């Protein structure tokens with residue numbers, strides 16, 4: 479349960495090998511969390527990131543979770559909640575995919591939509607039920623600026639994040655009367671393994687900065703945080719750019 483300063487004890491990261499997810503776990507531990515569950519599909523990779531987070535006073539465990547298999551989510555997420563409450567659930571899994579391929583190959587387009595949107599829809603529904611049942615908790619969802627105004631250069635990923643973002647906002651409103659808080663996090667370009675080898679976009683940031691913004695946003699019970707914050711006014715302008723002009727912006 480969170481205290482008056484927004485500190486909490488336990489964290490579940492869905493997409494436990496995500497660089498942003500691991501950075502969030504590290505920062506949460508630094509702020510006093512004592513129990514972390516990293517959930518993902520590669521047991522060895524999970525163990526490799528869990529090891530360095532462990533301390534005598536911090537319990538870090540791993541469990542199996544595949545976003546692409548919604549039928550398994552009740553058991554997978556249930557395992558993380560078994561035994562004791564989870565204060566914060568971070569939805570950190572996602573795939574960037576191959577945009578050029580996805581424009582021609584329906585299976586690649588569907589793969590991106592399945593993990594980022596369908597998988598998250600299922601995982602969030604299951605996680606929300608657990609938080610309702612225990613009567614408290616927070617959710618943080620890794621959306622993206624890419625989902626705000628979907629750009630030609632990555633519209634498949636962007637659309638999947640737009641769906642996730644809007645679903646999360648609806649869920650936030652549904653959970654609000656029950657005292658459960660959901661934060662939507664919209665980073666720009668983040669230097670992680672997802673973007674390795676890519677040319678950095680303007681206002682590029684790192685996983686630790688996203689983790690700090692996420693945890694500050696939770697502590698302040700914010701609805702949405704942009705990382706960096708300057709994206710908020712920038713995207714407000716882009717949102718209102720006429721389509722003909724938007725098409726000419728090289729991005």
Ligand SMILES: NC(=O)c1ccc[n+]([C@@H]2O[C@H](COP(=O)([O-])OP(=O)(O)OC[C@H]3O[C@@H](n4cnc5c(N)ncnc54)[C@H](OP(=O)(O)O)[C@@H]3O)[C@@H](O)[C@H]2O)c1
Nearest residue numbers: 495496497498544545546570571572620622667668670672
């Ligand atoms: N990096 C950026 O520029 C950026 C910007 C805005 C938003 N985001 C979002 O932030 C989140 C974290 O991304 P990141 O930058 O930390 O990238 P990352 O290190 O590549 O993490 C993505 C994680 O998603 C996991 N994943 C993919 N498909 C999965 C599935 N079917 N089931 C379970 N886990 C799955 C991957 O695990 P495996 O090891 O199993 O592949 C990987 O650990 C993502 O949602 C991403 O879209 C990233």
